[in-house]
Amino acid sequence: MSEMTTDILEQNLGKIVLVRLKGGKSLRGRLKGFDQHLNLVLEETDDTTNIESTRKLGLIIVRGDNVVLISPPPR
Amino acid sequence: MSEMTTDILEQNLGKIVLVRLKGGKSLRGRLKGFDQHLNLVLEETDDTTNIESTRKLGLIIVRGDNVVLISPPPR
Amino acid sequence: MSEMTTDILEQNLGKIVLVRLKGGKSLRGRLKGFDQHLNLVLEETDDTTNIESTRKLGLIIVRGDNVVLISPPPR
Amino acid sequence: MSEMTTDILEQNLGKIVLVRLKGGKSLRGRLKGFDQHLNLVLEETDDTTNIESTRKLGLIIVRGDNVVLISPPPR
Amino acid sequence: MSEMTTDILEQNLGKIVLVRLKGGKSLRGRLKGFDQHLNLVLEETDDTTNIESTRKLGLIIVRGDNVVLISPPPR
Amino acid sequence: MSEMTTDILEQNLGKIVLVRLKGGKSLRGRLKGFDQHLNLVLEETDDTTNIESTRKLGLIIVRGDNVVLISPPPR
Amino acid sequence: MSEMTTDILEQNLGKIVLVRLKGGKSLRGRLKGFDQHLNLVLEETDDTTNIESTRKLGLIIVRGDNVVLISPPPR
Numbered sequence: 001m002s003e004m005t006t007d008i009l010e011q012n013l014g015k016i017v018l019v020r021l022k023g024g025k026s027l028r029g030r031l032k033g034f035d036q037h038l039n040l041v042l043e044e045t046d047d048t049t050n051i052e053s054t055r056k057l058g059l060i061i062v063r064g065d066n067v068v069l070i071s072p073p074p075r
Numbered sequence: 076m077s078e079m080t081t082d083i084l085e086q087n088l089g090k091i092v093l094v095r096l097k098g099g100k101s102l103r104g105r106l107k108g109f110d111q112h113l114n115l116v117l118e119e120t121d122d123t124t125n126i127e128s129t130r131k132l133g134l135i136i137v138r139g140d141n142v143v144l145i146s147p148p149p150r
Numbered sequence: 151m152s153e154m155t156t157d158i159l160e161q162n163l164g165k166i167v168l169v170r171l172k173g174g175k176s177l178r179g180r181l182k183g184f185d186q187h188l189n190l191v192l193e194e195t196d197d198t199t200n201i202e203s204t205r206k207l208g209l210i211i212v213r214g215d216n217v218v219l220i221s222p223p224p225r
Numbered sequence: 226m227s228e229m230t231t232d233i234l235e236q237n238l239g240k241i242v243l244v245r246l247k248g249g250k251s252l253r254g255r256l257k258g259f260d261q262h263l264n265l266v267l268e269e270t271d272d273t274t275n276i277e278s279t280r281k282l283g284l285i286i287v288r289g290d291n292v293v294l295i296s297p298p299p300r
Numbered sequence: 301m302s303e304m305t306t307d308i309l310e311q312n313l314g315k316i317v318l319v320r321l322k323g324g325k326s327l328r329g330r331l332k333g334f335d336q337h338l339n340l341v342l343e344e345t346d347d348t349t350n351i352e353s354t355r356k357l358g359l360i361i362v363r364g365d366n367v368v369l370i371s372p373p374p375r
Numbered sequence: 376m377s378e379m380t381t382d383i384l385e386q387n388l389g390k391i392v393l394v395r396l397k398g399g400k401s402l403r404g405r406l407k408g409f410d411q412h413l414n415l416v417l418e419e420t421d422d423t424t425n426i427e428s429t430r431k432l433g434l435i436i437v438r439g440d441n442v443v444l445i446s447p448p449p450r
Numbered sequence: 451m452s453e454m455t456t457d458i459l460e461q462n463l464g465k466i467v468l469v470r471l472k473g474g475k476s477l478r479g480r481l482k483g484f485d486q487h488l489n490l491v492l493e494e495t496d497d498t499t500n501i502e503s504t505r506k507l508g509l510i511i512v513r514g515d516n517v518v519l520i521s522p523p524p525r
Contacts, residue, residue: 025143062143063142
């Protein structure tokens with residue numbers, strides 16, 4: 001993982017991020033932790049795959065190999 | 076696996092967790108063990124993929140590469 | 151593979167286990183052997199994917215990367 | 226690969242085995258060789274995916290990562 | 301990653317690139333960073349999968365194993 | 376790759392082989408080279424996926440991880 | 451990658467090649483570079499998946515793990 005990726009993720013610790021997963025699932029949660037495989041810890045997570053009926057997931061661990069995109073919030 | 080992931084999983088040993096697998100399967104069971112690949116041992120597991128007809132699986136070993144999310148219970 | 155996984159599999163050698171594979175196949179057979187990749191040797195195996203018409207497979211070797219779940223019998 | 230897997234495959238060299246591949250293909254052939262990745266050499270192979278119209282493949286090399294199950298003949 | 305790939309990506313830092321992902325998603329964004337796994341950092345990113353209704357994603361991290369193609373702008 | 380696999384491929388250098396790929400594509404070409412990953416070089420290759428309208432591909436390099444089966448011609 | 455594969459690719463530097471990708475995409479472009487993972491740099495690339503409406507992609511980087519076949523032009 002490039003230093004820039006690490007920097008961006010570190011700057012966004014404690015902030016809301018959007019995560020797209022393989023298979024089409026979308027998540028929205030507060031970034032609590034990550035590692036070099038892009039394994040993520042999110043809290044206050046919502047499953048936003050279906051924007052008309054989001055589902056609360058709370059604290060979750062995401063296995064990094066499922067991650068397609070991580071999108072920090074606009075600054 | 077980050078130290079935070081390990082900490083969260085250790086804090087939830089003996090507690091009910093939700094697990095989403097690749098392919099769409101959902102499990103709900105008591106976390107009995109895990110390793111750094113996210114291989115999991117769950118007991119009292121229900122297959123909750125179809126929420127209208129869950130199925131009892133009891134004690135199971137989950138191969139980690141199938142795991143998408145692990146969600147500890149709300150505290 | 152965690153020590154717990156190894157212990158559970160060792161305790162179930164010679165017993166009937168259920169195995170779910172990627173792609174949806176389900177097997178039911180007597181656990182005769184395993185290794186750290188979850189490659190399995192099962193005997194008296196039935197393909198129980200279609201519960202209305204199971205098929206006898208007898209002795210089989212399962213390549214571990216296909217395994218989703220292994221479920222020992224209730225104690 | 227566990228010693229047991231190697232033993233079973235070695236005991237079946239020269240015998241007819243059934244092989245299920247990812248994607249649903251089924252093969253039936255005489256086991257001529259194998260390695261630790263479950264790469265297989267089969268001869269007199271039939272593609273038995275469609276049991277109503279099997280196709281002769283003769284001598285084949287199967288790349289091991291496609292293998293789901295190997296089933297030796299009943300003894 | 302070949303030196304040529306690195307060179308092309310370095311020459312395009314700060315420029316708009318098109319990225320095609322596995323599963324059919326297309327992105328258009330300003331290349332801000334990359335590493336040897338083709339993990340990418342893009343800013344001002346639009347999801348251009350559906351050209352009739354693009355979606356703003358802003359700053360994103362793309363996990364490299366999802367990348368099919370990267371296309372720098374015409375010079 | 377087992378010595379037997381290497382031997383079979385070496386004995387078939389310069390001969391027509393059939394290759395099945397993941398995703399269902401079938402090729403028929405003269406084996407010109409291979410390596411331990413089953414990367415193949417074929418010449419005079421036809422895409423025989425659709426047996427009613429084969430397509431000429433000529434000289435091709437096949438990335439080994441796509442290979443399911445290699446079938447040398449009957450002797 | 452075998453020496454033969456490297457030789458073929460080197461002989462075709464600067465020439466038009468056809469590339470088939472996993473998922474069915476076909477590309478046609480001038481080979482400008484490659485590495486041992488079959489990561490490719492192509493220029494003047496057309497997406498020829500739909501032969502009735504090809505699309506210009508220009509200079510592209512192809513991540514090697516998507517490559518199925520590379521076909522140099524007939525000599």
